Amino acid sequence: MSTPPEPLRDETVSATFHLTHACNLRCTYCYTGEKVGKAMPVETAEAASAFVMEQARSRRARHLEVVFFGGEPLLKPDLIYRICDRLTESVAEEKIARRLTFKMSTNGLLLSREVLDALVARGVFISISLDGDPSVQDAQRPDARGRGTSERLKDVIERLLTVNPCANVTCVATPAHADRLDRSVRWLFSRGFRYVSTTLNYGEEWTRADLRRLEGAYRRLADWYVERTLGGEKLYLSCFDEKIRTRALGPLGKSERCSIGTKQFSIAPSGRLYPCVQFVHEDDDAAAEWVLGDVWGGFEADRRSALASCADAPKDECSGCAIDDRCASWCACVNWQSTGRVDRTSPLVCEHERILMPIADEAANRLWKSDDPTFVHKHYNPAFPVISFAEHLVMREVENADVRLEENETAEPPAVAGENGATIHV
Amino acid sequence: MFEKRPLEVKPVARYDVPRYPRHDDPDPTRHPEPVPFPFGAKIVQAAASLGITASLLSGTAFADDAATDAEPAPPHPLTVAQSGLPYTPSPYGTGVPSRLDEKIAREVIDDLFRAAGYAVKHDQRIEREGISFVADGYDPDNKVGYVFASWTDIEGDAFDPWWARDRADSTAPMTEAEAGIHKISRWLSEDQQKALTAAQALEDPKLRDEQLQKILDEFGRDRISMTEAKAIEAAAPKRKEHIAIISQFDRRFSYQSWGDEETQKAMAEAQKIPDPAKRAVAVKAAEKLAARTALENLETSVREYLDWVRRQGG
Known part of the structure; x- marks a missing residue:
């Protein structure tokens, strides 16, 4: 008699496939290194697919999440389809x-429309990187020839949001344009995005003056966020919502964190394994320090365990901090990106959290004091994301039906042939 | 000069506690009242055309289907479920809402009980089948009373302190008695502290546990736990005895000293008074102004409770 399989654990294994180092853009803050044409061979992709399945099985994870990254992953669409189909099977x-x-x-x-349809058919959730306000987008995300890209993305935005009104957009704030973050977010919102993730370029040097300008942008953004929420808009803005979450739902427990290199890892085009996307860089000798194994031989357990312990160890410099449990200083990647060390809190992260947290909490206080139902359900109703998503889909159908109805009403009535060859409009 | 200083890691010494609910506060989608889901206007219109507006607008069905189906509306505002217990003290101690002064609250409650025709006697011991606590006010002839549950009135599962939760995560197991003592050790009287020290010095673990349990029993003798409160409430129809547990930590009876504009203005004016004695009087008046809504809520809740008791034959 065969033994029943062991029950699955409530855990996620998240594997990022870096399909290529090549990219059609030259973003000023990109951390993935030189845009050389090193793509993941098909054989490596197959081995990587088998490897991630094995990881999910060995951890008895209920959820396997696969992320496609690069460079620009859409330079290898066939590889994406292949991996999706293989893993689905x-x-x-x-x-x-x-x-x-x-x-x-x-x-x-x-x-393109064709690629989008193929991705949607395979259930790929697309997050687009856009820095918002066209002047910022063109300055920070030019193409390989240095040309701006905002104009070319107009149709893409419309296409993407038509298919998925809940598509996520990620917007990066840099020192040079810190004071325009609020304008960028509002621009994205005006284009139809309702799920906006903001992040900093942690790899660049920020001065206090830069952070003051960023603080000004956050304050203006907070006023706008409160106003929109009170107006009934269901929007997700990561800089505020994630901070509010740490109080409303509680700080991220250790089991919920990525646990660098353990529950989340990156697979370079070569098949080498890294703790996270930030460490892959050019996947060359300079990055060797962070290699944790490869998809054929698996993880080097000692290295992985040592890295996780080092990154997870309490940080003395944070001792006694009143907001330690809500702070993002646990993230080894951002610490490493700005300091070169995974075991030390980044001063940039600390200063940023000290700016952002009071602003987010003040916005939440205002919404709570207003008895705003959107705020209450967004943060305290676990069914909110599902209901909101369903609402977006229903609204899209209702609006499409209205458009069809309008088109029918304004269309010429059909013509039929009457007696004696005369044409009659019905 | 400041702007040129390098960025640094600097622990935050003090952070004002935000006012919006924490993850372990009563569910804000339901307490103190259910909050309908905020569907967009177009969705409601679309639903109306399909005849499903009522279920959509209620919204609470989406919050927790099982609970909404199973729970009837509370009979009055002072059920244990609405009391805000168990209470979790704030670890930071700042930004916490202000609580009604116990003396003032009990005066208000006593007046309402008397107006309803009950002869309230203070500090009456209630002992019933494993339950033991002291009611702040009780009419033994009509078997109606109340506890105004403040720090000095609650024990056991009526509060859930963060320091006990931290301890519970540690790898060193504790007996039930040890865990209970850890929760309340800060509130022991001097004699109880001495008894605790003596008990902890005992080498025999069984004897130590027995002594700890004795201290716990003595500590809890006059105080009320959630279990006891629920038992009293459940037995009320059969015993025809109604004792309301009115919690000082109930959000309806809390307020912010800096609450609304009127209070802020009054407080600002009070602070300007140069004479210290007069300033103290004005500040007190401003605080009462801040608490007025909380006091009104308390009065309304007690009146409704007493109306309900009368309808039960109490």
């Missing part, structure tokens, strides 16, 4: 309740 063969999700981070320039 593998999970189906298991005949257990393991959830498989696909995500992609793209600059969007290659997101």
